[in-house]
Amino acid sequence: MNVRIAKNSGFCFGVKRAIKIALITSTENHEIVTLGPLIHNPQMVAKLEEEDIIKVDSIDQINKRPTIIRSHGVKKEILDELIKNDIEIINATCPYVSKTQDYAQSLSEDGYELIILGDRNHPEVEALRSYVEQEVTIVANADELGDKQFKKVGIISQTTRRVEDLQDLVTKLVTRCHEMRVINTICNATTIRQNSTLELAKESDVMIVIGGKNSSNTKMLAKICESLVKTHHIEIADEIDDKWFKHKQNIGLTAGASTPDWVIVEVYNKILECIGNINKIDNIEDIPGFKEE
Numbered sequence: 001m002n003v004r005i006a007k008n009s010g011f012c013f014g015v016k017r018a019i020k021i022a023l024i025t026s027t028e029n030h031e032i033v034t035l036g037p038l039i040h041n042p043q044m045v046a047k048l049e050e051e052d053i054i055k056v057d058s059i060d061q062i063n064k065r066p067t068i069i070r071s072h073g074v075k076k077e078i079l080d081e082l083i084k085n086d087i088e089i090i091n092a093t094c095p096y097v098s099k100t101q102d103y104a105q106s107l108s109e110d111g112y113e114l115i116i117l118g119d120r121n122h123p124e125v126e127a128l129r130s131y132v133e134q135e136v137t138i139v140a141n142a143d144e145l146g147d148k149q150f151k152k153v154g155i156i157s158q159t160t161r162r163v164e165d166l167q168d169l170v171t172k173l174v175t176r177c178h179e180m181r182v183i184n185t186i187c188n189a190t191t192i193r194q195n196s197t198l199e200l201a202k203e204s205d206v207m208i209v210i211g212g213k214n215s216s217n218t219k220m221l222a223k224i225c226e227s228l229v230k231t232h233h234i235e236i237a238d239e240i241d242d243k244w245f246k247h248k249q250n251i252g253l254t255a256g257a258s259t260p261d262w263v264i265v266e267v268y269n270k271i272l273e274c275i276g277n278i279n280k281i282d283n284i285e286d287i288p289g290f291k292e293e
């Protein structure tokens, strides 16, 4: 049996940066908080709590402690309230997410009716939406547009969507508006991970997708795999069932941009155990197929 991992699996630039900022800040302070989870991975959030980096869910719970803004950003009105309450802010919003917020604002100021491709309940999209005063249309796919007609539209995307869905949306809108401006705000880390995962899924008999059940980019990887092969989305090694690998020759692994290396290594070792391989590894670099580009 072969067990391989998709290239570029695991932490992306924005997540590594947010964790680094949080850890550096925590060494300089007794206790700091993150407003909402710093990243969408419960195991990493629990690990950060051990370093006194505590997740809170509302401004009332901050108690004047220095506050890290998570990688996906927060709503503009929340930032304003933190400033008003004189709370020290450490902004770990991913620069690609900040850039998307800037685009939302500038498109709106230039008179474009904004359309966001994304999940309306995701914190990144909620934050994006808050940078625009006018009405915003949020769709998860082109079909959700219905029969709506537009005059002058600006289109942006949640950073973790599929480029094919953005293309589809643009194609459907061409005949429904007089003027269109499209900014591809899907981040490169997302596209690279999706493509590597797709390639591996095509060559695998079963795919294991590792990452937070609340992680948008991990769920998207699972969706891509599910369209091709039997797929299991798990957060930790204990969820693995050895029956999944019965009569399977090629086992594929992939992990979302917020999945820590140690979780991926634990999953890989557990799969080896399930298929009767007594070898164990300590580093993600030792998993066949792993490559960071």
Ligand code: SF4
Residues within 6 Å of the ligand: 012, 013, 014, 015, 071, 094, 095, 096, 097, 159, 160, 187, 188, 189, 190, 217, 257
């Ligand atoms: S997936 Fe992209 S936008 Fe999101 S945190 Fe990572 S690098 Fe930033």
